[in-house]
Amino acid sequence: AAGHAEATTDTGDEDDGADDDGPAARTAIEDTCVDGTAASCRRWAMDGFYRALGRARAGTGLARISLYGDSVTAEGYIATGMRRRTMKRYGDGGAGFVFLASPSRWYQNQVVRQSQSKGWQIHSIVFNSASDQLHGYGGVSFTGTSGDHVTFKTAKRGPGDAVSRFELYYLASPKGGTADIVVDGEVALTVDSHADTTASAFAGVDLADGAHAIEVRVTRGRLRGFGVTMERASGVVVDSLGVVSNTAKSMGKIDDAHYAEQIAHRDPALVMVLLGANESGWLKGAGAMKQYRQQWEALLARVRKGDPAASCLVLGTLDAGELQDGKHYVARTNIADMIEVERAAAAAQGCAFWDARAFMGGDDAARKWFRKGLMSGDFEHLTSKGGQVIGSGIVEALEAGYAASRSR
Structure with a gap:
C-alpha cells in the first residue's frame, strides 16, 4: 500500500522498544549475477569494484566511487562517513x-x-x-x-x-x-x-x-x-554528487552521448545512486510505481552503457516521515514499495542493491533515528552523525562483500 499512515504516538515520547539496535544492524549487499546463474556465476555486478579495492589496499591504484543523489547526499555527510572509514585501510585517494x-546554498563538499x-x-x-x-x-x-x-x-x-x-x-x-x-x-x-x-x-x-x-x-x-x-596516486576516492531536489526522473536530463563521454573519462570503479527522498512525498499507486521503475531502469542503463566496466550499486531509499499538524509523526509507508521497485530495477540492469532502510532498522526508523540525533527534525534529512553512520554502514557492507569475493 502506498501513501501515508499516521503513527499512534507522537515524537519524543517513550520508545516502543522495536528493533532498538538501529545503526548496529548489519545489512549485506545483494549482488547480481551478470554472467551465468547465481549457482554458477562467472561475473557478479560488484566484481570490478572489488578488484579496484584490492589494488587500493595494495597501494597500486585508485578505487573511485561516485555517489549520486539528492539533498540527502548533497550535504556531504554520507561521503564523509565513507572517506573516514576507508582512508586508514585503503588509503586516501583525494x-x-x-x-x-x-x-546551491545547501551543498556541502x-x-x-x-x-x-x-x-x-x-x-x-x-x-x-x-x-x-x-x-x-x-x-x-x-x-x-x-x-x-x-x-x-x-x-x-x-x-x-x-x-x-x-x-x-x-x-x-x-x-x-x-x-x-x-x-x-x-x-x-x-x-x-x-x-x-x-x-x-x-x-x-x-x-x-x-x-x-x-x-x-x-x-x-x-x-x-x-x-x-x-x-x-592510490587509495579510495568518493565523489559526492548530490543535487538538491534530484529525482530518478531528473537524472534523465543529461544527454546520453555527453554523459558517456564524461563517465568514460572519469572511469569510476563503482557508481552508487541514492534517491527517493523527494519521490516519497508524492508517489502513490501502481501507475506511479511503474513509471518510477522505468525511470530507475533508464538511469541505470545510461550508467551501464557509458562505462560497462564500472560496478553499480543502488542504495535503497532511506526511511522518512513528517509531522502532521506540527506534532503527530506520520510515516511515509510508500517507501517500502519504492524500495522493492529500486531492488527490481537494480537486478534488471545488472546492478547490486543495498537496503539502507533495513540498515536503519526498518519500520519507524526515521522517528527512532531522530531520537538518537541521527535524523533531522524534518524526518527526511540526516544529521552529520547520521550521515556518517550510513556512510560507515555502506563501507562495512562493501568490505564484507569484498572479503566474500576473495573466497569465490
Missing part, C-alpha cells in the same frame, strides 16, 4: 570530483575548502536546466565570463588533505574562451576551450603530493565547466 562552483566569485551561471538537471542537456558528470554545469574564478584548497587535515593530480572538466565549443589553472599563486596551465565542434574536454596538472591551493580563473570570453577532480 577529494575526487568536486563541482566547479557551489550548485565537506572536504575541499572552496570559494568562488558571484558571476557563475548555474544550470542543473533539476533547476534552470540547459536546453542542450550538457550537464556534465555531476548533473550541473557552470558558465563563467572573464574575471570569474573559483578556488579549491585541500583540507587542513584528514581525508582530502593532499592532492597530486588536478583536472578540469569543461566543454570545448565554438563559443569557448580561455582560463588559467593557477597553483599556489603561479599559472600552471592555460586552457583554451574554443573548438570547431562541441564536446567534453579535460585539462590536468600533475602536482607534488601535498597541500595546495588551486584556482580556475576565466581570462577571456566564456568558460563552461562541470567540475574538477583532486586525486592522489
Whole structure:
C-alpha cells in the first residue's frame, strides 16, 4: 500500500522498544549475477569494484566511487562517513570530483575548502536546466565570463588533505574562451576551450603530493565547466554528487552521448545512486510505481552503457516521515514499495542493491533515528552523525562483500 499512515504516538515520547539496535544492524549487499546463474556465476555486478579495492589496499591504484543523489547526499555527510572509514585501510585517494562552483546554498563538499566569485551561471538537471542537456558528470554545469574564478584548497587535515593530480572538466565549443589553472599563486596551465565542434574536454596538472591551493580563473570570453577532480596516486576516492531536489526522473536530463563521454573519462570503479527522498512525498499507486521503475531502469542503463566496466550499486531509499499538524509523526509507508521497485530495477540492469532502510532498522526508523540525533527534525534529512553512520554502514557492507569475493 502506498501513501501515508499516521503513527499512534507522537515524537519524543517513550520508545516502543522495536528493533532498538538501529545503526548496529548489519545489512549485506545483494549482488547480481551478470554472467551465468547465481549457482554458477562467472561475473557478479560488484566484481570490478572489488578488484579496484584490492589494488587500493595494495597501494597500486585508485578505487573511485561516485555517489549520486539528492539533498540527502548533497550535504556531504554520507561521503564523509565513507572517506573516514576507508582512508586508514585503503588509503586516501583525494577529494575526487568536486563541482566547479557551489550548485546551491545547501551543498556541502565537506572536504575541499572552496570559494568562488558571484558571476557563475548555474544550470542543473533539476533547476534552470540547459536546453542542450550538457550537464556534465555531476548533473550541473557552470558558465563563467572573464574575471570569474573559483578556488579549491585541500583540507587542513584528514581525508582530502593532499592532492597530486588536478583536472578540469569543461566543454570545448565554438563559443569557448580561455582560463588559467593557477597553483599556489603561479599559472600552471592555460586552457583554451574554443573548438570547431562541441564536446567534453579535460585539462590536468600533475602536482607534488601535498597541500595546495588551486584556482580556475576565466581570462577571456566564456568558460563552461562541470567540475574538477583532486586525486592522489592510490587509495579510495568518493565523489559526492548530490543535487538538491534530484529525482530518478531528473537524472534523465543529461544527454546520453555527453554523459558517456564524461563517465568514460572519469572511469569510476563503482557508481552508487541514492534517491527517493523527494519521490516519497508524492508517489502513490501502481501507475506511479511503474513509471518510477522505468525511470530507475533508464538511469541505470545510461550508467551501464557509458562505462560497462564500472560496478553499480543502488542504495535503497532511506526511511522518512513528517509531522502532521506540527506534532503527530506520520510515516511515509510508500517507501517500502519504492524500495522493492529500486531492488527490481537494480537486478534488471545488472546492478547490486543495498537496503539502507533495513540498515536503519526498518519500520519507524526515521522517528527512532531522530531520537538518537541521527535524523533531522524534518524526518527526511540526516544529521552529520547520521550521515556518517550510513556512510560507515555502506563501507562495512562493501568490505564484507569484498572479503566474500576473495573466497569465490
